Amino acid sequence: MNVVKKHKLTLVTISFWFLLTYIVAALLWWFIALNNQNNVMASMRLAEIKKDDVDYAEKNEQIFSMQKRKTAQYLGEGISFFAVILVGAVFIYQTTKKQIKFAQQQQNFMMAVTHELKTPIAITQLNLETIQKRKLEPEKHDKIIANSLLEVNRLNNLCNNILWASQLDAGAYGARKEEINLTDIVFGCVEDFEKRYSTRKLVSTIDEGIYLNSDILMMQILVNNLLENAVKYSPKEKNIEVELKQKDNKIFFLVRDEGIGIADDEKRKVFEKFYRSGSEETRKTKGTGLGLYLCNRIVKNHKGAIVITDNKPAGSIFTVTFN
Numbered sequence: 376m377n378v379v380k381k382h383k384l385t386l387v388t389i390s391f392w393f394l395l396t397y398i399v400a401a402l403l404w405w406f407i408a409l410n411n412q413n414n415v416m417a418s419m420r421l422a423e424i425k426k427d428d429v430d431y432a433e434k435n436e437q438i439f440s441m442q443k444r445k446t447a448q449y450l451g452e453g454i455s456f457f458a459v460i461l462v463g464a465v466f467i468y469q470t471t472k473k474q475i476k477f478a479q480q481q482q483n484f485m486m487a488v489t490h491e492l493k494t495p496i497a498i499t500q501l502n503l504e505t506i507q508k509r510k511l512e513p514e515k516h517d518k519i520i521a522n523s524l525l526e527v528n529r530l531n532n533l534c535n536n537i538l539w540a541s542q543l544d545a546g547a548y549g550a551r552k553e554e555i556n557l558t559d560i561v562f563g564c565v566e567d568f569e570k571r572y573s574t575r576k577l578v579s580t581i582d583e584g585i586y587l588n589s590d591i592l593m594m595q596i597l598v599n600n601l602l603e604n605a606v607k608y609s610p611k612e613k614n615i616e617v618e619l620k621q622k623d624n625k626i627f628f629l630v631r632d633e634g635i636g637i638a639d640d641e642k643r644k645v646f647e648k649f650y651r652s653g654s655e656e657t658r659k660t661k662g663t664g665l666g667l668y669l670c671n672r673i674v675k676n677h678k679g680a681i682v683i684t685d686n687k688p689a690g691s692i693f694t695v696t697f698n
Contacts, residue, residue, distance in 0.1 A: 387475065391468045398460050406453045410446055417442040477649070491533050495526035502526075525571045532599055536665045539596060540648070543672050557587045557594060557626065561619050564598040572606055579617040585626060587697055589677060597673045600666035601630045601693050609634030609690060626697040633690040642683045646671035670695075 420438045424431055502523040506516065558581055565579050587594070605615045613633035620627050637645060644650050649664040670693075674681045679697040686692045 387468065387471050391464065395461070395464050398464075399457065402453050402457055402460075406449055409449045413442055413445045413449070492530065495530040495533075498526045499523045499530075521570075528567070529571070532596075532603075535592075535596060536600070536669055539669055540665050543669070552588050552590055554586050555589050555591050555594065556585075557589070557628075558583055558585045558619065560591065560594045561598055561617065561628070564595060564602060565617055567599075568602050568606065574611060575606060576614050577602075577617060578614050581617070581619045582621060585619060585621050587626060587677075593673050593676070597670050597695070598628070600670050601628075601695075604666055604693070605630050605632040605634070608632060613690075624698070628695040628697075630693045631686050631690065633686065636685060636689060637683055637691050645683070646681070 417438050421435065424434050424438075428434065502519045505511070506519060511519070561579075561581050565577055565581075568575075569577055602615070602617070609615060609632035615633075616629070616631040618627070618629040618631075645667050648668045650668070651664045671681055674695055674697075677697055679695060681693065681695045684692045684694065
């Protein structure tokens with residue numbers, strides 16, 4: 376995929392410089408042609424003046440002055456045209472480059488979604504077939520059912536992310552905000568993750584009685600996506616810390632992990648649509664590039680802030696602040 380992307384960028388770059396060189400050459404030829412014409416016209420006017428004319432010096436000066444003004448005019452027009460064309464060419468080049476990058480990200484997104492959809496579907500199908508074909512002990516039967524429900528929940532979260540991203544981009548979602556218990560929502564999300572990732576340890580510090588004027592589904596997606604991100608990018612043996620507190624009339628929600636961390640130059644980029652940290656060659660984790668994008672959109676919808684800081688000695692801290 377990257378080979379195709381590089382090929383397209385190379386083609387765009389070569390075309391851009393070829394067209395720009397052609398335009399500069401055309402402008403230069405245009406200036407030279409007009410300036411030569413100006414010089415010829417000045418010579419013809421000078422030839423028409425008789426040397427014994429009492430106003431010869433004055434008329435001669437006027438012709439030379441007009442010749443200089445014309446040259447300056449052509450030069451000014453040429454520079455202006457060149458500046459406009461250069462700005463337009465650079466804009467078109469950058470836009471095309473972004474479109475190619477965005478198209479590649481969309482392609483990666485479709486591949487990732489296909490994988491993310493197939494995995495829970497395949498697991499659930501296998502579990503159901505096992506129940507259908509074999510007579511299992513009640514304990515094992517209940518365990519398979521619970522596992523299937525977790526995969527269905529995972530599939531539901533993925534579908535919510537995709538639908539929400541589409542609705543937010545189209546401005547089609549009208550959030551019905553009301554006073555909600557954020558404490559209960561965070562507790563519920565943490566309990567769900569502890570069930571889904573029984574081998575992972577989530578350390579939570581959640582204050583009681585924290586309320587926020589919001590939409591329940593929006594907050595569930597925000598919390599789930601930040602937890603999912605922490606689980607995805609941190610080692611299984613490391614703790615994930617979740618904190619919810621209120622101080623000075625502000626609500627703070629933090630998720631700390633001890634994973635690979637995020638480079639400084641990527642801390643803002645990870646909130647872009649379809650963007651995923653790292654390169655396609657070295658990235659090992661699966662994902663759609665929508666989770667953090669949605670988090671950022673949801674926080675902005677609440678006129679809040681979300682920032683990423685380094686967790687010492689390793690990992691990242693996502694801090695969401697609501698006023």
